Amino acid sequence: xxxxxxxxxxxEMDPPNSTAGVARGKVDRASQxxxxxxxxxxxxxxxxxxxxxLAIIGPWVAPYDPDALGEDSVAPPSLQHWFGTAxxxxxxxxxxxxxxxxxxxxxxxxxxxxxLIAVLVGVTAGYLGGAADEGLSLLSNVxxxxxxxxxxxxIAGPLDGANSLVVAIVIAITAWAWGARxxxxxxxxxxxxxxxxxxxxxxxxxxxIVLAEILPNLSAIIASSFVGTVTFAxxxxxxxxxxGVTGLxxxxxxxxxxxxxxxxxxxxxxxxxxxxxxLCIAAVGVAxxxxxxxxxxxxxxxxxxxxxxxxxxxxxxxxxxVGFTPVDRHEEPSTPVVPASGTVLVTxxx
Amino acid sequence: MTVTxxxxxxxxxxxxxxxxxxxxRVLDRVSLTLARGEMLGLAGESGCGKSTLAYGATRLLPPxxxxxxxxxxxxxxxxxxYDILTLNDKQLRAARWRDFAIVFQGxxxxxxxxxxxxxxxxxxxxxxxxxxxxxxxxxxxAHLLDMVGISTDRLGAYPHQLSGGMRQRVMIATxxxxxxxxxxxxxxxxxxxxxxxxxxxxxxxxxRARLGFSxxxxxxxxxxxxxxxxxxxxxYAGEIVEQADVEDAYRRPRHPYTKGLLSSxxxxxxxxxxxxxxxxxxxxxxxxPRGCRFADRCPFVFDRCRVDNPELSQTAFGRDEPDRLVACxxxxxxxxxxxxxxxxxxxxxxAALALx
Numbered sequence: 001x002x003x004x005x006x007x008x009x010x011x012e013m014d015p016p017n018s019t020a021g022v023a024r025g026k027v028d029r030a031s032q033x034x035x036x037x038x039x040x041x042x043x044x045x046x047x048x049x050x051x052x053x054l055a056i057i058g059p060w061v062a063p064y065d066p067d068a069l070g071e072d073s074v075a076p077p078s079l080q081h082w083f084g085t086a087x088x089x090x091x092x093x094x095x096x097x098x099x100x101x102x103x104x105x106x107x108x109x110x111x112x113x114x115x116l117i118a119v120l121v122g123v124t125a126g127y128l129g130g131a132a133d134e135g136l137s138l139l140s141n142v143x144x145x146x147x148x149x150x151x152x153x154x155i156a157g158p159l160d161g162a163n164s165l166v167v168a169i170v171i172a173i174t175a176w177a178w179g180a181r182x183x184x185x186x187x188x189x190x191x192x193x194x195x196x197x198x199x200x201x202x203x204x205x206x207x208x209i210v211l212a213e214i215l216p217n218l219s220a221i222i223a224s225s226f227v228g229t230v231t232f233a234x235x236x237x238x239x240x241x242x243x244g245v246t247g248l249x250x251x252x253x254x255x256x257x258x259x260x261x262x263x264x265x266x267x268x269x270x271x272x273x274x275x276x277x278x279l280c281i282a283a284v285g286v287a288x289x290x291x292x293x294x295x296x297x298x299x300x301x302x303x304x305x306x307x308x309x310x311x312x313x314x315x316x317x318x319x320x321x322v323g324f325t326p327v328d329r330h331e332e333p334s335t336p337v338v339p340a341s342g343t344v345l346v347t348x349x350x
Numbered sequence: 351m352t353v354t355x356x357x358x359x360x361x362x363x364x365x366x367x368x369x370x371x372x373x374x375r376v377l378d379r380v381s382l383t384l385a386r387g388e389m390l391g392l393a394g395e396s397g398c399g400k401s402t403l404a405y406g407a408t409r410l411l412p413p414x415x416x417x418x419x420x421x422x423x424x425x426x427x428x429x430x431x432y433d434i435l436t437l438n439d440k441q442l443r444a445a446r447w448r449d450f451a452i453v454f455q456g457x458x459x460x461x462x463x464x465x466x467x468x469x470x471x472x473x474x475x476x477x478x479x480x481x482x483x484x485x486x487x488x489x490x491x492a493h494l495l496d497m498v499g500i501s502t503d504r505l506g507a508y509p510h511q512l513s514g515g516m517r518q519r520v521m522i523a524t525x526x527x528x529x530x531x532x533x534x535x536x537x538x539x540x541x542x543x544x545x546x547x548x549x550x551x552x553x554x555x556x557x558r559a560r561l562g563f564s565x566x567x568x569x570x571x572x573x574x575x576x577x578x579x580x581x582x583x584x585x586y587a588g589e590i591v592e593q594a595d596v597e598d599a600y601r602r603p604r605h606p607y608t609k610g611l612l613s614s615x616x617x618x619x620x621x622x623x624x625x626x627x628x629x630x631x632x633x634x635x636x637x638x639p640r641g642c643r644f645a646d647r648c649p650f651v652f653d654r655c656r657v658d659n660p661e662l663s664q665t666a667f668g669r670d671e672p673d674r675l676v677a678c679x680x681x682x683x684x685x686x687x688x689x690x691x692x693x694x695x696x697x698x699x700x701a702a703l704a705l706x
Contacts, residue, residue, distance in 0.1 A: 309369035320369065320413035324442065325406060327417040327435045 044290030051284055054097060055104035064091035066098045066251050077272050084272035087263045092256065096276050099251040103237055106168045107284070110233035113172035115226040118179030123218070125180070126187025127210050137184065143177035152236065156245050164237075167246060171233045179225035186221055190214050223295040227288045238281055253277040356425055357532055357564045358384040358407070358450075363420035365399075365406045369413070374636045376402050377588045379419065381662070384532070386425075389558060389565040391579030391596065393572045393611065395632055399588040400568045401455070404534050408450060409434060409442060424449060427531055448478055450532040451525035453518075456541065460521055461509040467520050468505030471495070474527045494523040498553060515546040519553065529561065536568045551578050573615045576600045584608045587632050587643040590662060594674040604665045604676040604703055606648045642679065650703070654679050678703075 064070070070081075070089025077084045083092040125136035152170050190196060191214065199213045215222075240246050241254025242261070256277040260266075265273035313319070318326040360382040366373035377399045384390050392400045405411040407422045422434040426449060437445060454460050461470060471491040475482055482490075492502040498519040509517055518538065525533055535554070539547040555578055558565060567579055575582055575596060582599045584592040584607060592605040603609040610628035617623070630647040633639055639646065645655040658679070665674050666681040680703060 312371075313369055318369070318416060322412045323410060324439055325409040325411040325415050325417055327409070329417065329419050329435070 038294040040290045041294030044287040044292075044294070047283055047287035048291065051100060051104055051280070051287075054100040056101075058097040058100045062091075062094035062097040064094040066090060066095040076270075083276045084270070086259055086273060092273060092276065095251055095256050096253065096280060099253045099256060099277070100280070102164045102241075102246075102250060102252045103234055103254075103281075103284075105164045106171065106237040107230045107234035109165065109168035110171040110175065110236075111226050111230035113169065114176040114229045114233070115179060115222060117172065117176040118183055118225060118229075119215075119218075119222060121176070122180035122183030123187050123210060123214065126184040127191050127206075127214065129188075129191075133184070136180075140177040140180040140184075143174065144181070146174060148174040149236065149239065152240060153243075153245050156240065163250070164246075167237060167240060168233070171236050172229075175229050175232055175236075179222075179229065182221055182225065183218055186218055187214060190217055220295055224292050227292045227295070231285055231288050234281070234284055253280055355386045356383045356423075357386045357388075358382075358425070358566075359421075359423040360403070360407055361421050361423070363403070363406060363422065364418040365402055365411065366416050366418050367414050369416070372636075373414075373416070375418075375588065376635050377406060380585075380588075380590055381420075382583055382590060382593075384564055384566060385581075386531075387558070387562050387564055389555075389567060389578060389580045391572075391575035391582040392566060392568045392585060393570065393575055393582060394585035396570060397632060397635075398585045400570075400585050401536055402588075403585070404452075404536060404566060404568055407434065408446070408452065408534065409437075410452070424532070444478065447474060447525075447530060448528045449530055450534060451528070451530040453521050453525050453533065453535045453538045455536045455538075461517055463509050466506050466508055467512065467517075468495075468507075471505075471520070471524055471527060474524050478528055490527070494527055495520070497526070497557065498523045499549075515542055515550065518542060518546075518550055522550070522554065522557075526557065526561065526563075530563060532564050532566070534566045534568070537570070538567075539574070540569070540571075547574070554578070572611050584611065587638070588635060589643065589677065590675075591644065591677045592675065593662070594671075594676075598671065598674060604674060604681060605644075605678050606650050606680075606703065607644050609703060610647075642677075650680060652679070 068090065070085055070091065072081070072085050072089050073087055075081060075085045075089075081091050081093060083096060086092055086095070121136050121140055125133045125140075148171075151174055152167070155170050156167055196209060196213055199209045204213070237246075237252060238254035238257070241250075241252035242258045244258055246252065246254070254277075257274055260270070260273040260277075263273075265271075316328055318328050320326060360380060362379045362381055363377060364375060364379050365377035366375050368374055380399070380403055382390075382403070392403065394400050402411065402415070406415065406417055409417070411417075417435060420435070423431055424434055424445070425431045432441075432445075434442070434445070461467060465473075468488075468491050471494055472487045475487060475490060488505075491505055495502050495505060500516055500519055500523075504512065504516070509520075512520065518541075522538070538554075539550050542550065551574070554565065557563075567575065569575060572582075579596045582592075582594060582596045583590050584599070584605065586607050592599065592603070592608045594604070599608060600612060603612050607628070610626065613623070613626045614628065616625060628647055633643055633646070639656075640659075641657045642648070642651075642655040642659055645651050648655065660677045660679045662675045662677045664681070665671060665676050
């Protein structure tokens with residue numbers, strides 16, 4: 001049930017009320033960025049921003065050349081070498097810093113590319129149906145059964161010292177199929193809904209129906225599939241570097257782990273060699289998962305208000321749930337209520 | 351006004367929408383009493399709070415609805431009474447359908463398209479009585495379908511195989527599955543054509559006579575209520591403005607809004623009369639006027655209406671019609687003035703609202 005806006009006559013529009021109306025509009029616009037108030041999302045975004053910053057400035061702020069040999073071999077962390085040194089005295093802190101760039105680059109480029117392909121293929125297949133759906137579904141099913149990692153090794157291996165862009169593209173090509181299938185299913189459910197029928201009856205063009213009507217309804221799925229693909233791409237990049245496919249001259253967290261592994265860091269007790277890179281991978285993964293939590297609240301307008309006032313509601317002891325309307329009885333049962341902008345002349349009970 | 355054997359007493363129920371610092375009060379201290387076996391019609395324009403009242407009282411209102419004051423007392427057949435607003439989740443879940451059932455606005459769409467209607471009927475029973483035997487369930491489901499006038503061989507049908515009217519009947523049968531004492535019907539016939547409306551309404555009246563449950567019937571179609579309801583409560587902008595026996599309200603409306611609603615559809619009998627709408631539209635609930643909420647649309651408005659919101663009380667003919675309540679200064683300002691000594695002329699009750 002909706003409260004209908006009504007035309008107000010001038011005497012009803014007291015000055016304070018009319019300003020309140022303006023403030024209301026502002027609040028609504030601000031509420032679009034509400035997911036930023038969610039603690040989990042803020043934490044996730046801050047961690048991601050930190051690593052993105054490292055990816056940009058890492059190679060410039062690194063105290064040493066990651067390849068430069070040093071005097072101390074396998075030295076524990078010290079003031080000179082924050083994360084200690086490797087077997088030939090290389091500075092591990094610099095290696096991790098420099099390695100951040102390729103990891104983040106591959107993660108985000110592959111995530112964006114794979115999501116684009118998934119949206120294009122999935123939504124087109126779902127909306128068009130018929131032969132186009134058959135063909136595109138077959139395509140995504142084929143890509144779905146392709147074993148991603150071996151394929152990447154096969155493709156990236158011969159490209160000597162495959163650079164990050166190539167790795168990102170190869171990962172994107174193997175990682176889009178899941179997203180496409182999920183999006184196709186969701187598009188199928190949306191295309192027969194009344195609002196799409198109405199848009200069609202309006203004479204809206206197919207691209208507009210798909211882009212302006214259906215796509216916003218898929219944004220939660222698109223966003224979480226993006227986050228999932230980024231996680232997958234980062235792990236794949238690290239794995240590729242770890243098994244030595246991407247070339248040892250290109251630093252990545254995986255390269256650090258590869259060196260640690262091949263030099264038996266664990267047996268030597270050189271925990272500083274592999275723990276920092278491992279923690280970085282874990283931190284990025286956690287950050288992406290945290291962002292994922294807030295996406296639904298951001299995308300679904302119905303959840304925004306609840307999310308916005310989550311703290312205030314908790315304080316009041318009100319749990320907003322469907323099917324169990326909260327009771328927050330703050331008033332004594334028989335005090336008359338003063339109307340929003342006025343006085344009650346008569347207060348006795350009738 | 352007193353009801354000797356009430357089944358539901360809503361007292362001072364206030365409901366707000368919004369969790370923020372500036373919630374909108376959509377229902378303001380509404381009190382309503384439903385007698386056992388009675389059919390009460392709730393009528394009013396869209397957005398006046400009819401559905402909010404019914405869903406709020408049963409705590410089905412989705413977020414951001416919050417109940418801010420009042421109590422909703424349910425008096426069961428076996429003498430037990432409880433306040434619906436203080437029930438915990440488990441008790442509330444158990445009370446729903448057993449004590450009070452609801453037929454929703456789009457009831458036809460409340461059926462799950464992938465399950466047979468018989469199974470959905472049985473699900474409602476099983477949810478409250480998990481130990482029920484299969485044969486028992488089948489019998490009960492068949493009996494329920496039969497009761498609403500659908501052949502029992504339709505138990506195995508899927509919702510898409512039934513017409514709109516039949517689906518609506520199935521929903522009514524589901525609502526009656528546990529023999530609730532109170533049935534809330536939220537515009538149950540809005541999506542149906544007039545012939546089907548008629549049949550469904552007769553069905554409900556008939557079932558009510560046989561099973562003895564009470565009904566709260568929500569609709570914006572006052573002409574429908576006049577035919578089926580015992581008593582009628584007219585709502586406007588989150589308040590009840592008039593309560594009366596349906597016949598009295600129809601013949602002798604006491605509130606200008608009721609008068610306006612009643613003259614917006616043609617009478618079948620009696621002299622021909624000009625159809626009139628009510629000019630204007632309801633106030634914005636977020637910026638309510640200071641006095642009577644109907645003042646801006648009221649043909650009989652006078653000074654006092656602009657400053658003081660009238661409360662529901664007896665009509666100007668209070669002694670003669672003790673069962674009627676109206677919230678209008680035309681009816682109760684005289685005694686109010688005597689009580690608090692506010693000066694100023696109060697017009698006589700206009701002839702249109704003073705029929706005897």
